[in-house]
Amino acid sequence: MSNQLEEVMKKQQQQQRAPQEGEIEKVVQLVGFMVGDEEFAVPILSIQEIIKPIEYTRTPKTPPYVLGVFNLRGSVLPLIDLRMKFGLSRSKENEDTRYMVIRHNEEVAGFVIDRLTQATRIKESAIDPAPETLGDEQNMIYGVGKQEEKLISILNVEALLRRDF
Amino acid sequence: MDEFQEILEDFLVEAFEMIEQLDNDLIELENSPEDLDLLNRIFRVAHTIKGSSSFLNFDVLTHLTHHMEDVLNKARRGELSITPDVMDVVLESTDKMKGLLEHIKETGSDEGAVDVAPTVRRLEAILNGGETQEPPAAEPEPEPEPVEEEKDLSEMSEEEVEAEIERLLAQRQEEDRKRREAKRAAEAAGEKPEESEEKDLSEMSEEEVEAEIERLLAQRQEEDRKRREAKRAAQKEAQKSAPEAKEAPQSSAKPAAPAKKETKAAPKERKTTVEQTIRVDVKRLDDLMNLIGELVLGKNRLLKIYDDVEERYEGEQFLEELNQVVSSVSLVTTDLQIAVMKTRMLPIGKVFNKFPRMVRDLSRELHKEIDLVISGEETELDKSIVEEIGDPLVHIIRNSCDHGIELPQERIEKGKPAKGTVQLKAYNEGNHIIIEIVDDGKGLDADMLKMKAVEKGLISEKEADQMSEKEAFMLIFKPGFSTAAQVTNVSGRGVGMDVVRSNIEKLNGIIEIDSEVGKGTTLKLKIPLTLAIIQSLLVSVQEEFYAIPLASVLETVRITPDEIQSVEGRSVLRLRDEVLSLVHLADLFDVERVFSMGEHAYVVIIGIAETKIGLIVDSLVGQEEVVIKSLGEYLKGIEGIAGATIRGDGRVTLIVDVGALMDMAKNVKSSMQNLEDTQTAAEKSSPADYNILVVDDSKTDRAIMRKALEPLGVTITEATNGVEALNLMKEGSKTFDAALVDIEMPRMDGYTLAAEIRKFNKFKMVPLIAVTSRTSRSDRMRGVEVGMTEYITKPYTPEYLMNVVARNINLNVEQTV
Numbered sequence: 016m017s018n019q020l021e022e023v024m025k026k027q028q029q030q031q032r033a034p035q036e037g038e039i040e041k042v043v044q045l046v047g048f049m050v051g052d053e054e055f056a057v058p059i060l061s062i063q064e065i066i067k068p069i070e071y072t073r074t075p076k077t078p079p080y081v082l083g084v085f086n087l088r089g090s091v092l093p094l095i096d097l098r099m100k101f102g103l104s105r106s107k108e109n110e111d112t113r114y115m116v117i118r119h120n121e122e123v124a125g126f127v128i129d130r131l132t133q134a135t136r137i138k139e140s141a142i143d144p145a146p147e148t149l150g151d152e153q154n155m156i157y158g159v160g161k162q163e164e165k166l167i168s169i170l171n172v173e174a175l176l177r178r179d180f
Numbered sequence: 181m182d183e184f185q186e187i188l189e190d191f192l193v194e195a196f197e198m199i200e201q202l203d204n205d206l207i208e209l210e211n212s213p214e215d216l217d218l219l220n221r222i223f224r225v226a227h228t229i230k231g232s233s234s235f236l237n238f239d240v241l242t243h244l245t246h247h248m249e250d251v252l253n254k255a256r257r258g259e260l261s262i263t264p265d266v267m268d269v270v271l272e273s274t275d276k277m278k279g280l281l282e283h284i285k286e287t288g289s290d291e292g293a294v295d296v297a298p299t300v301r302r303l304e305a306i307l308n309g310g311e312t313q314e315p316p317a318a319e320p321e322p323e324p325e326p327v328e329e330e331k332d333l334s335e336m337s338e339e340e341v342e343a344e345i346e347r348l349l350a351q352r353q354e355e356d357r358k359r360r361e362a363k364r365a366a367e368a369a370g371e372k373p374e375e376s377e378e379k380d381l382s383e384m385s386e387e388e389v390e391a392e393i394e395r396l397l398a399q400r401q402e403e404d405r406k407r408r409e410a411k412r413a414a415q416k417e418a419q420k421s422a423p424e425a426k427e428a429p430q431s432s433a434k435p436a437a438p439a440k441k442e443t444k445a446a447p448k449e450r451k452t453t454v455e456q457t458i459r460v461d462v463k464r465l466d467d468l469m470n471l472i473g474e475l476v477l478g479k480n481r482l483l484k485i486y487d488d489v490e491e492r493y494e495g496e497q498f499l500e501e502l503n504q505v506v507s508s509v510s511l512v513t514t515d516l517q518i519a520v521m522k523t524r525m526l527p528i529g530k531v532f533n534k535f536p537r538m539v540r541d542l543s544r545e546l547h548k549e550i551d552l553v554i555s556g557e558e559t560e561l562d563k564s565i566v567e568e569i570g571d572p573l574v575h576i577i578r579n580s581c582d583h584g585i586e587l588p589q590e591r592i593e594k595g596k597p598a599k600g601t602v603q604l605k606a607y608n609e610g611n612h613i614i615i616e617i618v619d620d621g622k623g624l625d626a627d628m629l630k631m632k633a634v635e636k637g638l639i640s641e642k643e644a645d646q647m648s649e650k651e652a653f654m655l656i657f658k659p660g661f662s663t664a665a666q667v668t669n670v671s672g673r674g675v676g677m678d679v680v681r682s683n684i685e686k687l688n689g690i691i692e693i694d695s696e697v698g699k700g701t702t703l704k705l706k707i708p709l710t711l712a713i714i715q716s717l718l719v720s721v722q723e724e725f726y727a728i729p730l731a732s733v734l735e736t737v738r739i740t741p742d743e744i745q746s747v748e749g750r751s752v753l754r755l756r757d758e759v760l761s762l763v764h765l766a767d768l769f770d771v772e773r774v775f776s777m778g779e780h781a782y783v784v785i786i787g788i789a790e791t792k793i794g795l796i797v798d799s800l801v802g803q804e805e806v807v808i809k810s811l812g813e814y815l816k817g818i819e820g821i822a823g824a825t826i827r828g829d830g831r832v833t834l835i836v837d838v839g840a841l842m843d844m845a846k847n848v849k850s851s852m853q854n855l856e857d858t859q860t861a862a863e864k865s866s867p868a869d870y871n872i873l874v875v876d877d878s879k880t881d882r883a884i885m886r887k888a889l890e891p892l893g894v895t896i897t898e899a900t901n902g903v904e905a906l907n908l909m910k911e912g913s914k915t916f917d918a919a920l921v922d923i924e925m926p927r928m929d930g931y932t933l934a935a936e937i938r939k940f941n942k943f944k945m946v947p948l949i950a951v952t953s954r955t956s957r958s959d960r961m962r963g964v965e966v967g968m969t970e971y972i973t974k975p976y977t978p979e980y981l982m983n984v985v986a987r988n989i990n991l992n993v994e995q996t997v
Contacts, residue, residue: 070830070831071832072724072824074811074815074821074834075770075818076769076818076819076820083832084815085832086826086830089473089474091811091812091824091826091832092812093811093815121813122812123812124812178815
């Protein structure tokens with residue numbers, strides 16, 4: 016009996032999957048932001064929210080780019096300075112500074128970015144894998160998105176949230 | 181497949197619950213082997229597990245439980261007396277059953293895990309040994325189903341038993357009705373207990389029906405046997421109606437007696453089992469607990485805001501209303517918190533249940549007679565603690581049995597009853613639960629303990645002399661300390677009481693020990709009800725706050741810097757004949773030293789097990805109940821940090837991990853030397869290189885000051901209040917050479933600002949010039965106290981202001997004018 020059930024389930028799943036495969040082209044929605052002089056982006060679905068800077072508490076015994084932890088409506092989240100993570104000097108807070116709260120599976124963390132730019136839609140075919148010459152050991156760049164005039168580095172959210180210390 | 185899995189899970193949950201009860205019942209049975217209720221209950225467990233496991237195709241388990249069932253059934257019918265030897269085998273098979281179930285839980289199969297063959301053989305031996313007294317039961321039964329030759333009911337197939345039960349029930353109901361009718365005819369007898377009890381089978385609870393069925397089955401079996409004997413005598417006159425007819429008058433006479441017994445048993449049973457419960461995934465409760473935690477934080481915040489508002493709008497009408505809302509919210513939140521905490525609570529009986537069996541085995545092994553008296557098993561504790569408390573308790577009770585209680589001979593010589601008693605008590609005390617383990621054994625000899633400890637080099641002789649009796653008792657928790665004269669199978673195997681102690685301390689619990697030689701020993705464990713909320717001591721180091729679990733704080737002392745001595749590059753403190761090694765929390769956590777050390781520092785003495793150290797902090801903030809929050813996967817396991825909490829102001833405060841802190845302290849060299857301001861001021865080549873900060877909430881006033889300073893040509897930065905000014909200075913993008921400060925400002929006034937600025941080492945020398953219309957002497961005095969350099973009263977001439985500023989920043993006025 017359970018076999019029958021399984022078959023039915025399989026059929027259902029196939030039906031659900033079918034129309035997606037039939038789609039002409041997949042489009043990724045990205046949120047762009049500046050860190051230093053460079054523009055980066057992450058998929059919009061991985062962003063839980065974007066907030067203005069709030070007070071945080073320093074955590075000892077962590078790398079300098081982990082600024083500390085902050086309270087987001089009762090959850091204690093780590094705060095990571097992307098400038099420092101990318102080897103730049105520590106960011107100075109100004110009115111454009113934002114904390115971007117990114118979620119991947121169960122992992123959530125806040126990232127300090129210098130400025131938001133825009134939300135864009137980009138075809139998946141317009142995303143090239145990161146050039147190997149980049150020397151990106153931590154696999155932090157998911158790919159490079161080509162837009163009319165410029166290139167955007169799309170970050171690998173999973174790698175961003177991976178603890179590397 | 182899923183369906184099967186679901187059934188399997190249900191089966192496992194049920195089976196484990198039953199087995200837990202089974203152990204206790206078996207022990208009880210050994211004491212009162214005649215208790216039929218008990219036997220029935222035990223039989224039922226074996227029977228149920230057998231039924232379910234055969235359904236689920238666990239052949240090994242079925243095989244084992246089948247034999248168990250046979251033995252128990254025999255005992256139930258009184259054909260086998262429960263001797264300790266029989267009990268040993270039954271208990272052994274229970275253990276095997278547990279083993280099999282564990283294996284099933286892990287692998288989903290019962291094969292290859294436990295070898296049940298020897299146990300089954302022993303069970304069979306008992307079975308056969310008993311059977312010799314019984315007449316051979318190979319003759320055909322006068323049953324409606326002639327398919328099988330039947331020995332007894334236990335060998336009937338499920339369906340047959342079912343059918344038999346049906347038949348008996350029907351018969352019983354029939355009898356009931358007859359009896360009732362007879363009674364009614366005779367007299368309306370409402371006051372008789374049987375009447376209400378036996379009114380209707382359909383109104384009985386399941387357990388009662390079950391019990392009734394058991395009783396009827398037993399009765400039926402009894403009758404069967406009699407019938408068989410009668411039959412043998414009458415030479416096989418198989419008449420179906422005859423026994424039926426014989427049965428009727430018999431049973432109508434008989435049930436009256438057991439029925440009375442049942443009325444007594446029934447209400448007791450109802451109390452324990454008819455509770456309405458639902459199973460909830462623990463994760464859901466954890467989520468709920470987290471949400472409540474947030475609510476508690478919100479409440480704390482609300483209280484704080486209320487305090488602020490109260491100060492500012494004293495005597496206003498709305499305050500009273502606000503007060504009411506705030507207090508009712510806080511009351512409800514607290515109740516809610518308690519309610520949810522309670523859903524996570526389990527009775528400690530869950531843990532206590534396994535001890536009767538353990539003590540029984542131990543006493544047989546050690547040839548002692550020990551009675552375990554349990555009380556307060558209904559006391560409730562958080563689930564996570566219940567899970568952790570088991571092992572330490574096992575250790576302690578083993579210890580009491582092995583070292584505490586003497587051999588019967590010895591006890592009699594001492595004039596004590598041969599049977600020793602170990603009491604296990606649990607009760608609530610405030611926010612803690614107390615578990616007491618009391619034995620009436622030989623007690624602890626403080627002098628002997630000291631001697632042993634000195635012998636083993638655990639303490640020095642001098643230490644031993646100064647030790648109080650209680651401290652001496654605590655020696656048994658030292659690693660490497662065992663009082664057992666000889667190593668027995670039970671204790672003295674290296675895992676000792678030190679493990680117990682660290683386990684209890686992990687739960688933020690405390691152990692106390694009390695003993696009298698010859699009288700016995702009392703061990704008292706004090707454990708918090710929940711791990712999610714702890715009492716903590718808040719301390720501050722420079723600008724940072726940390727929470728230290730109060731359970732690990734032994735004491736706090738205030739010291740002056742010169743009390744700190746240095747031995748081999750380490751800071752130590754002499755405290756009441758004791759030398760305590762000190763470590764600065766700022767060194768452990770690399771806190772930036774922005775403030776210079778004040779006149780006083782505080783030492784928080786923290787201890788786990790035997791080690792203790794002094795933690796230097798800048799100040800003690802206070803004691804607070806905090807909700808522990810995890811730091812999440814990303815920051816999990818940072819050295820020295822156990823978690824975080826959110827304080828009333830919404831800020832995150834880290835909770836230190838005392839154990840890790842003590843390890844870290846070993847590797848930290850003190851750097852107590854005061855940081856000198858190493859900043860060398862940049863060369864000033866023109867007046868524009870001088871930065872002056874003007875702090876005033878009035879735009880006009882700022883403009884006047886700016887105008888007055890214009891001739892100097894210095895650079896001016898403006899701030900509208902104290903907070904803004906302080907942030908500007910702290911941020912450090914500009915180094916200010918002087919600040920003009922108004923006194924009355926919103927958010928932070930001039931006095932507070934000055935005091936805050938002076939806390940920083942690098943701002944010690946910055947001239948602060950108060951510019952204010954407050955002219956009284958006391959205002960001036962206060963200005964000096966908080967660290968103002970000059971005091972200018974409004975109104976002033978622009979030249980005067982200019983000169984004062986120029987003088988303070990050493991700028992030659994003539995040069996520029």
